[in-house]
Amino acid sequence: MKKLKTKEAKSTQEKTSIAESGSPYDILGCGPRLKRLTTWEPERWEKAKNPLAAGLPALSKEAMRFHTWQDRGVPSVAHAYYFAKDFARGNLSWGNFLVLAGPTGVGKTHLTLAIAWEWFDDDFSVVFTRVDDLLDDLRRGYDDNTYHQKLERIRRCSLLVLDDLGAEHAKEWAGEKIDRIVDWRYVDRLPLVVTTNARSEDLAPRVASRLKDRRCSIVAQIDADDYRTAATNAGPDRRQKRVA
Ligand SMILES: Nc1ncnc2c1ncn2[C@@H]1O[C@H](COP(=O)(O)OP(=O)(O)OP(=O)(O)O)[C@@H](O)[C@H]1O
Numbered sequence: 001m002k003k004l005k006t007k008e009a010k011s012t013q014e015k016t017s018i019a020e021s022g023s024p025y026d027i028l029g030c031g032p033r034l035k036r037l038t039t040w041e042p043e044r045w046e047k048a049k050n051p052l053a054a055g056l057p058a059l060s061k062e063a064m065r066f067h068t069w070q071d072r073g074v075p076s077v078a079h080a081y082y083f084a085k086d087f088a089r090g091n092l093s094w095g096n097f098l099v100l101a102g103p104t105g106v107g108k109t110h111l112t113l114a115i116a117w118e119w120f121d122d123d124f125s126v127v128f129t130r131v132d133d134l135l136d137d138l139r140r141g142y143d144d145n146t147y148h149q150k151l152e153r154i155r156r157c158s159l160l161v162l163d164d165l166g167a168e169h170a171k172e173w174a175g176e177k178i179d180r181i182v183d184w185r186y187v188d189r190l191p192l193v194v195t196t197n198a199r200s201e202d203l204a205p206r207v208a209s210r211l212k213d214r215r216c217s218i219v220a221q222i223d224a225d226d227y228r229t230a231a232t233n234a235g236p237d238r239r240q241k242r243v244a
């Protein structure tokens with residue numbers, strides 16, 4: 001009985017209230033109308049606050065950030081850092097696509113994770129994923145009926161990061177999915193960050209063309225030694241341990 005009363009009271013209140021409870025537009029007294037015009041969905045953003053759901057590895061929260069980045073005195077590395085930093089701040093005046101290309105171990109994933117964490121911390125919906133993992137996940141979606149939901153999330157998230165493009169086997173199905181996703185982000189001018197080891201001529205032509213579009217994309221070609229194995233990056237502790 002008590003429950004029923006509360007329910008009734010609530011529904012009467014809902015009918016008469018001008019502003020939607022919990023909406024940031026309450027103070028304007030026009031919440032419900034604005035809500036329909038915006039994407040204000042508290043439940044959705046709460047879910048997006050989970051770093052695992054965003055695909056952000058827990059360890060990278062401390063390790064792969066701008067403040068842990070070392071200037072290596074290599075111009076192409078410095079350029080990539082500069083564009084990444086700008087992107088992380090939300091300055092998309094250069095373009096809404098950022099492509100970090102280069103050989104292994106030059107810090108492409110490090111920079112993209114640093115960008116993704118900044119956007120995540122600013123409460124944007126972020127999806128960070130390796131391309132082959134994404135394709136596996138979409139395939140699984142056929143079995144548990146979540147395929148369309150997964151694809152929609154990739155299509156509409158505020159920031160999409162595709163790590164290691166070109167590492168996947170360019171089978172017909174995979175190629176078509178990547179083409180579609182990149183094209184959606186391209187047409188809607190939505191933020192997309194891509195890393196790749198592949199040369200642009202090795203990527204699918206339609207995907208490469210969009211990623212290289214000078215009107216909306218910055219391509220930072222990094223040319224440096226592998227940070228993982230470069231002798232200059234072995235700290236004194238590490239070297240001593242090796243000698244001992
Ligand atoms: N300039 C840098 N400052 C600090 N750490 C760096 C720098 N460059 C690379 N690293 C570190 O080196 C390791 C390799 O970097 P990362 O994984 O980003 O390379 P990558 O370019 O994505 O390589 P791959 O193509 O193999 O995926 C990471 O632990 C990263 O934090």
Ligand SMILES: [Mg+2]
Binds near residue numbers: 109110163164195
């Ligand atoms: Mg990488």
